Amino acid sequence: MRKPLLHTKVTVKLRKSEYREEWYLVIESYPVRKPGSDKPGRIIEAVNRIIKTPIWDYSSVTKIDANGNFCYKPKRDANGVIQCTSQLDKESCIYADKVRAMRQQEYDTAVIYSDREEEIIAQNERSEQDFIEYFKNIIYKCHPNSSNSIIVNWTRVGELLSIYSKGKPIPFKKINVSLLEDLKLFMLRAPRGGGKSGTLSQNSAATYFSIVKAGLHRAFIDEYLTVDIAAKIKGIPDQKVKRETLTLEETERLAMTPCENEVLKRAFFFALLTGIRLCDIQDMKWSEIIQTDNGWRVDFTQRKTKVVDYLPISDQAYALCGEPKEQERRVFEGLTGSSWISRPLKKWMADAGITKNITFHCSRHTFATLQLEHGTDIYTVKDMLGHTNVRTTQIYGHIVDPSKRKAAEAIYIDGLNSLSITDKP
Numbered sequence: 001m002r003k004p005l006l007h008t009k010v011t012v013k014l015r016k017s018e019y020r021e022e023w024y025l026v027i028e029s030y031p032v033r034k035p036g037s038d039k040p041g042r043i044i045e046a047v048n049r050i051i052k053t054p055i056w057d058y059s060s061v062t063k064i065d066a067n068g069n070f071c072y073k074p075k076r077d078a079n080g081v082i083q084c085t086s087q088l089d090k091e092s093c094i095y096a097d098k099v100r101a102m103r104q105q106e107y108d109t110a111v112i113y114s115d116r117e118e119e120i121i122a123q124n125e126r127s128e129q130d131f132i133e134y135f136k137n138i139i140y141k142c143h144p145n146s147s148n149s150i151i152v153n154w155t156r157v158g159e160l161l162s163i164y165s166k167g168k169p170i171p172f173k174k175i176n177v178s179l180l181e182d183l184k185l186f187m188l189r190a191p192r193g194g195g196k197s198g199t200l201s202q203n204s205a206a207t208y209f210s211i212v213k214a215g216l217h218r219a220f221i222d223e224y225l226t227v228d229i230a231a232k233i234k235g236i237p238d239q240k241v242k243r244e245t246l247t248l249e250e251t252e253r254l255a256m257t258p259c260e261n262e263v264l265k266r267a268f269f270f271a272l273l274t275g276i277r278l279c280d281i282q283d284m285k286w287s288e289i290i291q292t293d294n295g296w297r298v299d300f301t302q303r304k305t306k307v308v309d310y311l312p313i314s315d316q317a318y319a320l321c322g323e324p325k326e327q328e329r330r331v332f333e334g335l336t337g338s339s340w341i342s343r344p345l346k347k348w349m350a351d352a353g354i355t356k357n358i359t360f361h362c363s364r365h366t367f368a369t370l371q372l373e374h375g376t377d378i379y380t381v382k383d384m385l386g387h388t389n390v391r392t393t394q395i396y397g398h399i400v401d402p403s404k405r406k407a408a409e410a411i412y413i414d415g416l417n418s419l420s421i422t423d424k425p
Contacts, residue, residue, distance in 0.1 A: 008032055008107040012047075012082060012096045014054060014074055025049040025082075025096040027103055045103070047096045051089035054082060126224045130169035132161045134224060135215045142218060149304060156193050157211045163190070172224045175216070180233045184209055187236065206236035243395065244356050245366045246272075257352035261344040266320045267332045268345070271363035273317040275371075275385045278360050279303045282335050287327035289318070302386050309386055368393070 008031060014023040025047040031040030060073040075083045082093040136158045143150055161170070164186045170179075187205040192198055200208070216230040246254070251272065259265035267281050276284075280303055290297045296318040298311045321331045335341070338360055349358050356362075364385070371381050382393040 008104075010100050010104040010107065012080075012093070012100050014051075014082070017050075022050050022052045023054060025051060025092060027096070027100055029103060029107065032107070045099075047092075047099055049092040049096055051082075051084055051086070051092050053084045053086040053089045055084060123223065123226065127173040128171055129224060131172055131175060131215075131219065131224075132158065132165060132170055134172075134219060135161060135212075138215065138218055142214075153207065154211055157208045157215075159193065160187070160190050160208060161212070172219065175225065175229060177229065177233055180212075180216075180229065183212065184233075184236060187212075202236065202239040206238050209236045243365045244358055244362045245369045246354070246356070246358065246362065248370060250352070250354055251366065254348070254352045254354065257348060259344065259348040259351075261341065261348075263332055263334045264341050264344055265348070266322065267335050268360060268363050270317055270320045270332070271360065272366050273320070274298070274311065274313050275364050275367035275381075276311070277302070277304065277364065277386075278338060281332055282330070282337075284331045285328055286325055286331055289321065289324075289331065305386060305388060307386060307388075311384060 008029055010027060010029045013026055013028050015026050016023055027045040027047060028042060029045070030042040032043050034041035034043070055075045056072040057075045058072055062071045062073055064070055077083055079097070081097045084090045084093060136155075139151065139154045139158070143154065161183075164183055187200065187209050188202065190200050190205065190208075192200055192204075213230040213233070213235060216225065217228060219225050220228040220230070251269075255269065267278075270276070271278065271281060276298070280300060283303065284298065284300060288298055288300045290299055294312070295315065296313050298313055299309070300311075301308050341360060345358070345360060349356070368381055368385060371384070372378065378393055379390060382390045385393060387393050
């Protein structure tokens, strides 16, 4: 829809009758947009009134006709109304001026409200668009430099939205709280991806639904939604899961136990002493290990968050790196992915007498819990782990919560010391 032209002027004019000495009153509007034309045009509207006694302004010549006669403009009063000698003609001219004023107001109002009308039309068009298609198109727009895991999660959510809608579009205008509550229930029973059987865990469903909410919030910013509906609906609560960690005694026992993969053992303890992820340890080059006045430091870009980090490391952690090599060589050469190190890691744990289900990532969990147990404040631990939100770090705080330990020791009953249980039910 094109905007009306600014400064459209509406004027009462006279048109001479071809047969009689009388004039037709007409309304002329210019410039205006006419249907089917890109150029400004002129609209002539008949008032259905005829006058016979206009008063002419002989000082204003409009043209000279074919017979050499001069044509003049009609005289107008201070309000622009054409003047006549006949009372009936005067009333006709006043009537014509009222029509003119009404048309002028219509054009002026059209200019004032055209922007709002255009926005309403544009909003209606956006509301017809498919949210699923929009969601899939913004994945790389919202996360141009994100890790593969984030892209994978957003892509999977796009697939689940298509499953939920049975391949049909979900127009933005159909999105409401009721639909999102239904989608939430679907997520809790949605199938796992990657050829895996079963349904999503509650924590996976919570993550995926939070991504849906992020997509809806983005749609609100992009004006596909008039209301930030994502803020109106609660997410799926996380379910606490057990995070396996090693005690300090177990780590010491593990250090004394031989491992068939020497680089794995060094990398595992390096992760345990620094909290760095396996993927970042695999990528680490000697050029990223810097010696400063205060000790050693690792300068690297986290693969998961794409954040540049400057992480101090202890002398003991540096010693695990081995002899320095060329700057572009990897520090832990030969360290493979988690699937390849799973078997030797399990055997190493078993040889150390550790029966817990320990993965390489548990070294990071252990780093966090041991730091908190030794009094490191949670915000420092957050920064060392590279978490973007302290709420993620607080998960480890629940494991070592000293207030819970204090509460557990608060009730002590002396009489129980002499109690012995001789019989079992």
